[in-house]
Amino acid sequence: xxxxxxxxxxxxxxxxxxxxxxxxxxxxxxxxxxxxxxxxxxxxxxxxxxxxxxxxxxxxxxxxxxxxxxxxxxxxxxxxxxxxxxxxxxxxxxxxxxxxxxxxxxxxxxxxxxxxxxxxxxxxxxxxxxxxxxxxxxxxxxxxxxxxxxxxxxxxxxxxxxxxxxxxxxxxxxxxxxxxxxxxxxxxxxxxxxxxxxxxxxxxxxxxxxxxxxxxxxxxxxxxxxxxxxxxxxxxxxxxxxxxxxxxxxxxxxxxxxxxxxxxxxxxxxxxxxxxxxxxxxxxxxxxxxxxxxxxxxxxxxxxxxxxx
Numbered sequence: 001x002x003x004x005x006x007x008x009x010x011x012x013x014x015x016x017x018x019x020x021x022x023x024x025x026x027x028x029x030x031x032x033x034x035x036x037x038x039x040x041x042x043x044x045x046x047x048x049x050x051x052x053x054x055x056x057x058x059x060x061x062x063x064x065x066x067x068x069x070x071x072x073x074x075x076x077x078x079x080x081x082x083x084x085x086x087x088x089x090x091x092x093x094x095x096x097x098x099x100x101x102x103x104x105x106x107x108x109x110x111x112x113x114x115x116x117x118x119x120x121x122x123x124x125x126x127x128x129x130x131x132x133x134x135x136x137x138x139x140x141x142x143x144x145x146x147x148x149x150x151x152x153x154x155x156x157x158x159x160x161x162x163x164x165x166x167x168x169x170x171x172x173x174x175x176x177x178x179x180x181x182x183x184x185x186x187x188x189x190x191x192x193x194x195x196x197x198x199x200x201x202x203x204x205x206x207x208x209x210x211x212x213x214x215x216x217x218x219x220x221x222x223x224x225x226x227x228x229x230x231x232x233x234x235x236x237x238x239x240x241x242x243x244x245x246x247x248x249x250x251x252x253x254x255x256x257x258x259x260x261x262x263x264x265x266x267x268x269x270x271x272x273x274x275x276x277x278x279x280x281x282x283x284x285x286x287x288x289x290x291x292x293x294x295x296x297x298x299x300x301x302x303x304x305x306x307x308x309x
Contacts (some may be wrong), residue, residue: 005155007031009070011063011085012077012103013048016132020076023056027158033069035060038243039076049050067092072100072154073121079105093121100151102141107170107177114169116146117152122147125169126162144171177221185257192257198249200278224285231288232270232281240263271295 004165008029010017013036021034034052039059040047052059060066066073067089077085082105093099099121110125117123124147131141138162143151144166152162159215165171190210198208214222241262248255273291282288 007069008032008033009060009066009073010076011066011073011089012036012058012081013052015060016076016102017133018055019136020074021052021057024158025056029138029158032057033060034058035066039147056066063089063091065093067097070097072098072151074126075099075101075103077103078107079103080277082109082113083116083282086116090116090120093117094275095119095121097121098147098151098154098265100124100126100143102128104128104176105173107174110173111170122150123169124148124151125172126151128170129179142172145169148172156288177205178289179238188260189257192254196248196251196253199253200247227285228282230265230268231273231277231291232279234265234273238265239271241265248266269291 006029008024008031009031010021010032011034013021013034017034017036021032023106025032027248034057036048037046039052040061044050046144051079055181060069061287063085073089073093075082075085082101082103086099086101090144093271099117100112101124104127106197112123114123124143124145126143129142132139137155137158139161139163140167141160144164146167152164155306156162164176193210194203194207197203211292222271241258245255245258250256271292273288276291277287282291
């Protein structure tokens with residue numbers, strides 16, 4: 001499969017599918033075919049039809065048509081559609097085709113999809129890590145599976161920003177979900193903190209102070225400080241969070257995230273990490289996480305974690 005003759009199929013023509021199709025067309029992919037249930041029914045004058053015409057891509061009437069006309073297929077569908085979409089197209093795929101599922105889905109869903117593929121095509125699990133509306137095909141993307149490197153090699157010249165993170169399907173999706181634990185959790189913590197600031201009448205000052213404390217050094221350093229510092233000072237921070245909880249309750253503010261923080265810090269304090277590291281702050285995140293996993297037990301990540309519209 002050569003870049004100059006790449007035939008690209010896209011499953012799903014919503015926000016992400018449209019932006020990818022548009023960007024790939026502008027990047028020089030001359031042969032792009034798109035399928036979604038809505039697009040398959042579109043006729044001249046319909047919004048979907050006109051959008052496809054505007055960017056120079058062709059609308060397919062069925063998944064079978066996409067399979068017949070494309071060498072590499074990217075699925076950009078809702079997570080709940082991963083398996084139904086694969087069922088609709090699997091029997092029409094060819095072993096030399098690359099089928100990339102970039103839907104936001106559970107790890108187990110991607111593992112199941114890879115098992116279902118079973119040689120029908122070359123399956124790649126991909127996860128888009130930054131907003132498509134802002135970045136399009138340049139959005140940071142991680143990929144995993146036996147054929148992830150081939151996917152990266154083929155699509156990088158067109159502007160995709162792909163990092164291969166493992167050879168097992170599900171690893172890329174796991175990366176996205178693991179990051180979401182932090183990023184979405186941070187959003188929830190900020191909402192709770194700033195609600196209390198609003199109730200107490202110090203919103204502007206508190207928001208500026210929080211931003212300044214994070215902006216004062218690169219986040220890599222902040223992350224190391226948060227993790228390694230907590231290993232040493234979890235017990236003291238449990239008491240600090242108890243005081244924070246008392247304040248939030250007095251304000252009638254939400255406390256769910258603060259309670260969870262106090263509970264997590266208490267768990268860490270009970271692990272005896274301060275003693276393990278002889279009361280000296282460890283010099284790496286890896287040392288802390290290895291110690292935590294040693295206390296709590298480990299599992300094999302390879303065994304998993306727990307039609308387009």
